[in-house]
Amino acid sequence: TEKLMFSGYFMDLWNLFQPKLSEPAIATNHNKQALLSFWYNVCVDCPENVRLVVQNPVVTKNIAFNYILADHDDQEVVLFNRGMLPAYYGILRMCCEQSPTFTRQLASHQNIQWAFKNLTPHASQYPGAVEELFNLMQLFVAQRADMREEELEDVKQFKKTTISCYLRCLDGRSCWTTLISAFRVLLENDEDRLLVVFNRGLILMTESFNTLHMMYHEATACHVTGDLVELLSIFLSVLKATRPYLQRKDVKQALIQWQERIDFAHKLLTLLNSYSPPELRNACLDVLKELVLLSPHDFLHTLVPFLQHNHCTYHHSNIPMSFGPYLPCRENIKLMGAKNNIRPPRPELNMCLLPSMVESSKGKDEVYDRMLLDYFLSYHQFIHLLCRVAINCEKFTDTLVKLSVLIAYEGLPLHLALFPKLWTELCQSQSVLAKTCVKLLCEDPAFSEYIKCILMDERTFLNNNMAYSFLTCFLHKVQVLSGPSCSNLIGVLVTNLLSEQSSLQPELAAHRLELSKTSGLLNADLRALVLLLSVQPPQVVDPALCPALQELLGRCRVCVQQRSALELEAKDHKAKAEDEGATPVKRRRVSSDDDRAGDAAASLCVASTSSSSSSSSSALPPCGEPKPDHQEALTPTSTSDTETRDSSSLIDPGTEQDPPSPDPAPASTGNLDSSPKEEKMEASSSSSSSFSSSSSLLQETEPAFVQAEETEPPRHVTQASEEEEAEQREGRRGEAASASLEEVKEEKEADSKTGGSSAPPLSEDAAFPSALGLSVRRLQSNVPAVKSYGKPEGLKMLFPKRVPDFNSLPHFRVPQIYYNGDEDLKSFNCVKGLCETVHWSHLKAAEKSGFSGYAKYYAIC
Numbered sequence: 001t002e003k004l005m006f007s008g009y010f011m012d013l014w015n016l017f018q019p020k021l022s023e024p025a026i027a028t029n030h031n032k033q034a035l036l037s038f039w040y041n042v043c044v045d046c047p048e049n050v051r052l053v054v055q056n057p058v059v060t061k062n063i064a065f066n067y068i069l070a071d072h073d074d075q076e077v078v079l080f081n082r083g084m085l086p087a088y089y090g091i092l093r094m095c096c097e098q099s100p101t102f103t104r105q106l107a108s109h110q111n112i113q114w115a116f117k118n119l120t121p122h123a124s125q126y127p128g129a130v131e132e133l134f135n136l137m138q139l140f141v142a143q144r145a146d147m148r149e150e151e152l153e154d155v156k157q158f159k160k161t162t163i164s165c166y167l168r169c170l171d172g173r174s175c176w177t178t179l180i181s182a183f184r185v186l187l188e189n190d191e192d193r194l195l196v197v198f199n200r201g202l203i204l205m206t207e208s209f210n211t212l213h214m215m216y217h218e219a220t221a222c223h224v225t226g227d228l229v230e231l232l233s234i235f236l237s238v239l240k241a242t243r244p245y246l247q248r249k250d251v252k253q254a255l256i257q258w259q260e261r262i263d264f265a266h267k268l269l270t271l272l273n274s275y276s277p278p279e280l281r282n283a284c285l286d287v288l289k290e291l292v293l294l295s296p297h298d299f300l301h302t303l304v305p306f307l308q309h310n311h312c313t314y315h316h317s318n319i320p321m322s323f324g325p326y327l328p329c330r331e332n333i334k335l336m337g338a339k340n341n342i343r344p345p346r347p348e349l350n351m352c353l354l355p356s357m358v359e360s361s362k363g364k365d366e367v368y369d370r371m372l373l374d375y376f377l378s379y380h381q382f383i384h385l386l387c388r389v390a391i392n393c394e395k396f397t398d399t400l401v402k403l404s405v406l407i408a409y410e411g412l413p414l415h416l417a418l419f420p421k422l423w424t425e426l427c428q429s430q431s432v433l434a435k436t437c438v439k440l441l442c443e444d445p446a447f448s449e450y451i452k453c454i455l456m457d458e459r460t461f462l463n464n465n466m467a468y469s470f471l472t473c474f475l476h477k478v479q480v481l482s483g484p485s486c487s488n489l490i491g492v493l494v495t496n497l498l499s500e501q502s503s504l505q506p507e508l509a510a511h512r513l514e515l516s517k518t519s520g521l522l523n524a525d526l527r528a529l530v531l532l533l534s535v536q537p538p539q540v541v542d543p544a545l546c547p548a549l550q551e552l553l554g555r556c557r558v559c560v561q562q563r564s565a566l567e568l569e570a571k572d573h574k575a576k577a578e579d580e581g582a583t584p585v586k587r588r589r590v591s592s593d594d595d596r597a598g599d600a601a602a603s604l605c606v607a608s609t610s611s612s613s614s615s616s617s618s619a620l621p622p623c624g625e626p627k628p629d630h631q632e633a634l635t636p637t638s639t640s641d642t643e644t645r646d647s648s649s650l651i652d653p654g655t656e657q658d659p660p661s662p663d664p665a666p667a668s669t670g671n672l673d674s675s676p677k678e679e680k681m682e683a684s685s686s687s688s689s690s691f692s693s694s695s696s697l698l699q700e701t702e703p704a705f706v707q708a709e710e711t712e713p714p715r716h717v718t719q720a721s722e723e724e725e726a727e728q729r730e731g732r733r734g735e736a737a738s739a740s741l742e743e744v745k746e747e748k749e750a751d752s753k754t755g756g757s758s759a760p761p762l763s764e765d766a767a768f769p770s771a772l773g774l775s776v777r778r779l780q781s782n783v784p785a786v787k788s789y790g791k792p793e794g795l796k797m798l799f800p801k802r803v804p805d806f807n808s809l810p811h812f813r814v815p816q817i818y819y820n821g822d823e824d825l826k827s828f829n830c831v832k833g834l835c836e837t838v839h840w841s842h843l844k845a846a847e848k849s850g851f852s853g854y855a856k857y858y859a860i861c
Contacts, residue, residue: 264291
C-alpha cells in the first residue's frame with residue numbers, strides 16, 4: 001500500500017533524474033545513487049510502479065541514457081558504481097520483464113552494448129551489476145511463441161552482435177568467468193556456435209583453459225574445478241556443432257588456425273587421474289572424443305603413442321603411483337567427499353588399473369563394483385573409440401594394437417565387452433586390414449596373458465556371450481597354456497563341477513539370489529571347460545562327470561518346466577480376466593515363494609530320478625547371434641552416429657554406445673563364430689529351425705549374462721515305462737515348442753495392449769537354469785565323441801527325431817582319434833559342441849557308467 005502512494009510523485013522523480021542527474025558528467029554523484037536506490041526499492045514487488053515506466057513513452061525513450069564512468073583503477077569510482085549500478089540495471093530488468101516492446105527497444109540501445117563490453121569483464125569489481133546485466137541478456141535472447149518474424153530477427157541480430165563483441169574485446173587469459181557466463185546464455189544453436197569458431201573463439205577458449213589448468217595445479221587456494229567443467233561443456237557443444245560441417249572450407253580453415261589443439265588434448269589427458277572429481281574427468285573425456293572425431297589423423301598420430309607409453313610405464317617400472325581421493329576404495333568411501341581440495345603433485349595421466357589395486361573380485365561387493373565401473377568405464381570407451389576410428393581411417397598401427405590389449409587386460413576386473421566385441425568383428429571381417437590386425441594381436445604376449453587371466457581368474461566373465469564368442473574365435477589361434485597346465489586346469493574345473501553339483505540343495509530353487517549366483521558360477525566353469533576341451537582333449541575323463549552332468553541337466557529342465565508352467569498360468573489368468581471384463585487383483589501378480597519352494601523341491605527330486613531316461617533325447621541347439629552385454633548401454637550418449645559392420649567401413653567413429661543388435665529371426669543363423677558353409681547347413685536343417693524358434697522365446701526373459709543364448713524348449717520330465725513312448729515324445733517336441741512359442745507371443749501382444757498389469761511376473765532367476773542346461777549339453781558333446789566315416793549331410797544327422805538302432809548299422813567301424821584343424825573346429829562350433837574328439841576308450845568308460853545310449857548316439861553322428 002505504501003509503494004502505491006509513489007504513483008502520484010512518479011513524474012516529479014523522473015524530472016529530477018532526467019536530465020539533471022543522468023546527463024552531467026559527474027563521476028560520483030551520490031544524489032543520483034540515492035534516487036536510483038529509492039526508485040528500485042519502490043518497484044520491487046510492485047508491478048503497478050513498473051508499469052508507470054513502460055507506459056510512458058518519454059521515460060522509455062530516455063531511461064537508457066545515464067552517464068557512467070568506468071574507471072576500474074579509481075577505487076572511489078569503483079565503490080560508487082558498485083552501489084549505484086545494481087539499482088539502475090535492476091530497474092531496467094524489471095521493466096523488461098513486464099514489457100516485450102521495451103525489451104526489444106533496450107536490446108538495440110548502444111549503452112547496453114557499452115555495458116556488456118566495459119562492465120561484464122570486471123565481475124570481481126561489480127558483482128551485483130554484472131549479475132543484473134546477464135539477467136538482462138537472458139531476457140534479450142528469450143523467444144516467445146507469439147513473436148513476429150521481425151522480432152525473431154532482432155533476437156538473432158542481438159546475439160550475433162554481442163558474440164562478436166565479446167570475441168573481440170575479451171582477454172581469454174583473465175576473463176574466463178565472463179566468457180563462460182556470456183556463452184552459456186548466447187550459444188543456443190549451431191549457428192551461434194559456428195560464429196564462435198569463425199571468429200577465433202576456439203583460440204580464446206583455449207587461452208582460458210590454459211589459465212584454469214595452471215591454477216588448478218599450482219594455486220591451491222583457488223577452487224576453479226567448477227569453471228573448468230563449465231568451460232569444457234561449452235567446448236563440447238561448439239565442437240559437436242562443428243563436426244557436421246567439416247566439409248565446408250571456412251570450417252576447415254578455422255580448425256587449421258586452431259594450432260593449439262594438440263597441446264589442448266594433452267592437457268586434457270593430464271586431468272585424468274584420481275585427484276580429479278568425476279564430473280571433471282567425464283568432461284575431459286567427452287571433449288577428447290569429439291577432438292578425435294574432428295581430426296582423427298592428427299590425434300591418432302599424437303595421442304596413441306603417449307597413451308601406450310604411459311600405461312607401459314606403470315606396468316614395467318617401479319615408479320610409485322600416487323592415489324587421490326577419488327580412486328574407488330572400500331575403506332575410504334565415506335571420506336571421499338571431504339578431500340575434494342587435494343591437488344596432484346603434478347599434472348599426470350593415471351588411469352591405469354593394476355591387479356594389485358583391485359580390492360574385491362567382481363560380484364562380491366556390488367557397491368565397490370559400481371564405483372570401479374563408474375570410474376573407469378568412460379576411459380575404456382575412449383580407447384575403444386580410438387580403435388574404431390583407426391579402423392575407419394586404416395590407421396590401426398602396431399602401437400594401437402598393443403594399447404588395446406593392455407587396456408583390455410587392465411579392464412578384466414570390470415568385465416567389459418568392448419575389447420571382445422571389437423576383435424570378434426575384426427576376426428570375422430575379410431578385409432586385409434582386419435587380417436593384419438588379428439595377426440598383430442595374436443603375436444602380442446599381452447594377449448596370451450589376457451586370455452589366460454580369463455580362464456584362470458575371471459571365468460565368470462564367460463557368462464558374457466560376447467566374451468565367450470570371442471574366445472571361441474581366438475583360443476585356437478594362440479598358445480595360452482602348455483599341455484600339463486591345460487590338463488591341470490581341466491581337472492580343476494571337473495572337480496569344481498562335481499563339487500558344486502553334489503552340494504546343490506533342492507531348496508535352492510526357492511531362493512532367487514542364491515540360484516542366480518550358483519548358476520552363474522556353474523555356467524562359467526562349464527563354458528571354460530568346453531573351451532579347453534576344444535583345443536586339447538584330456539587323456540582321462542572322470543567317469544563321474546557324465547552322470548553328474550545328466551543330473552544337472554535334469555534339474556535345469558525342471559526349472560524351465562516350472563517357468564513354462566508360470567507362463568501358462570499367466571496366460572490362463574489373463575484369458576479369464578478378459579472374459580470377465582475386469583482387471584485382475586494386484587495381489588495375484590505376486591507368487592508365493594513358499595509355493596515355489598515346494599514345487600521346486602518336488603521337481604528336483606523327479607529330475608534326479610528321470611535324468612537317465614531323458615539323456616538319449618537331449619539335443620544340441622543351434623547357435624544364435626550373441627547380443628552385446630547390457631554393460632555396453634552405460635556408454636554416455638555424447639554422439640549419435642550409428643555403427644556398421646560392413647567390412648569396407650567396419651565402424652562409424654561416431655559411435656560411443658553400441659546400438660542394440662536386432663533380435664535374430666527364428667530359424668535363421670548368424671552367429672559370430674559360424675562360417676558361410678555352416679549357415680547353409682543350418683538353413684537346410686528342419687530340426688534346427690524348431691530349436692531356434694523355441695530359443696527365441698527364452699531369450700526374452702534371460703538376464704544379461706545369458707542373453708541371446710539358444711536353449712531347449714520347455715519339456716515335461718516324466719518316468720517312461722517303455723522306450724517307444726519316449727521316442728514318440730521326442731518326435732512331438734518340436735511341434736509343441738513351436739505351438740508354445742506362438743501362444744506366448746500372443747500372450748505378450750495382449751499384455752502390451754492391457755499394460756501388462758494382470759500377468760504375474762516371472763522370477764528374475766528363471767532364465768539361469770536354461771543357459772546352464774545349454775552349457776551342460778555343450779560339455780556333454782565334447783566328452784564322449786568320435787567321428788565316423790563319411791560326414792553327415794546338414795544338421796539332420798545331429799538332430800534325429802529318433803535315436804537309430806545301433807545294431808542296425810552294418811559295417812560300422814570305429815575310427816582312431818582325429819583332429820582336422822580349424823575347419824572341423826568351426827563346423828563343430830556351429831552347434832556349440834563336438835569341438836574335438838577323444839579316444840574310443842572314453843566311450844567304453846562312459847558305457848561302464850551306464851551311459852551307453854548317449855555314447856552310441858554320438859558315435860553314430
